[in-house]
Amino acid sequence: MSIKPVITDATKSEAPVAPKMWRSLEELLEKPDFQSMLTREFPSQAGEWTDPLSRRNFLSLMGASLALAGATGCRQPAGLIVPNVVDAEGALPGKPQYFASSMPLGGFATPVLVKSYEGRPVKIEPNPQHPSLAGAADGVSAGTDVFAQASVLGMYDPDREYALNFEGSTTTWEDCLRSLKKSLANLDKANQGSAIRLLTGTVTSPTEKDLIQRFLKKHPGARWHQHEALASDGGLEGNALAFGQPLEAHPVLHDAAKAVRADVIVAIDSDILNQGPAHLALVRQFGDLRDAAKPETMARLYAIEPTLSVTGTKADHRLAVRPSAIPAMVAHLAHLLGATGGKPATGLDAAEEKFLQVLSADLKEKSHDLTGKKLDKPESRAGKTVLVAGPRQPKEVHALVASINSKLGNNGKTVHYRAPLAAGRPLAGDNTLAQLTEDMKAGRVKFLLVLDGNPAYSAPIDVPFAEELLKLSGKKDCTTAYLGLYEDETAIKAQWRIPQTHYLEQ
Secondary structure (H helix, E strand, O other): OOOOOOOOOOOOOOOOOOOOOOOOHHHHHOOHHHHHHHHHHOOOOHHHHHOOOOHHHHHHHHHHHHHHHHHHHOOOOOOOOOOOOOOOOOOOOOOOEEEEEEEEEOOEEEEEEEEEEOOEEEEEEEOOOOOOOOOOOOOOOOOOOHHHHHHHHHHOOHHHOOOOEEOOEEOOHHHHHHHHHHHHHHHHHHHOOOOEEEEEOOOOOHHHHHHHHHHHHHOOOOEEEEOOOOOOOHHHHHHHHHHOOOOEEEEOOEEHHHOEEOOEEEEEOOOOOOOOOOHHHHHHHHHHOOOOOOHHHOOEEEEEEOOOOHHHHHOOEEEEOOHHHHHHHHHHHHHHHOOOOOOOOOOOOHHHHHHHHHHHHHHHEEEEOOOOOEEEEEEEOOOOEEEEEOOOOOHHHHHHHHHHHHHOOOEOOOEEEEOOOOOOOOOHHHOHHHHHHHHHHOOOOOEEEEEOOOHHHHOOOOOOHHHHHHHHHOOOOOEEEEEEOOOOOOHHHOOEEEEOOOOOOO
């Protein structure tokens, strides 16, 4: 009797059972509240989510759906571009043309040179003929910043494509002007225009200032308010303490024509190489002072700041300090230099004390070159240094910096104090936006015209401008109008929404 052996095929094994995967204890225990949550979140696919056999298919389908939805959002925005009916003089197809312009940013203008094809700007370049950028030692002007380069994209932004409208309904320019003029005329007859308000940002343009003055002259009772979200008046208030009137400090690092040169530069929480209306000119001037081929003549840069900045990365000596410690350190530096208002500080550690001692000695006289070689005879630094305080510093620090610059003989040489460029702009402490909001709340405003900016978004948290603007727009006897590039938070709360021309279109 023979026994037939059982032969097994090792290649035909049973499929392994996949381990059950879970992401939380509730899912593992299949609690009722977890099942209820799945039903709420995925009402039609809850079973797919917990079914181990079809969960992979469900996630694949969901991923494909999201990918297709994203693809539909990447389509080219609809828009109509037509050729010019009348080409500009000298325009040739395919040949670029250049024109000079000024890019407004925070109320101040940056000189630029615009490259355009057939009247359409495509590239921003620096303007070498502008006085603030010309005169470099190597004959090359300063460049442009990221805001200037991005402004070209802002011109072609599809979100700008909105028509002139009243409460969301498209209208014409004739109807808009007729309605606004009628509202102004009625208010002039009723109360001499005392219910008329004008809200702008910082104004430095003489042309815009003249237009506003003519508007106020025509409507004597009207009031002009200004609001700049990132404006800081610490410098104006500090210089008012030092000189008796609000003045702006304009540092000059190098001016070959006037034989002005700052051998020692001190930036106190001030990113002078990256921020501010004149930072491009300062970048060019600083580059003139940093000739690596002549290290003995290179200017020395000190930075005292709480966080690392572009200026701090370029500094020869940088001191990182707490923001609250900067006023005491500046007062101690003024004391070491014998400037008015200086007083010794307590609580400085050894490194901070040594830093200020070395800095004060370097500001007084030149005893070593940048390589560390000691000079045979020290040279006076009078009029060859400059200290700059940043906009975040309080007025007391700016007053001390002005006192130190005066003590070192820098006034009129490496730093100039001039009247503010902004036309009629009050100090930040006056908070005219808060005054305007209070007048709107009290019913003293019947006509409000907002020019540019977005105060409904940038107003301080304790100033309910957006709420009061919406209430004012809802009153039948009131008129609100907004001129801006986009239908932003301010535009959607105003009655009249007027599209603004881009600076490259003007």
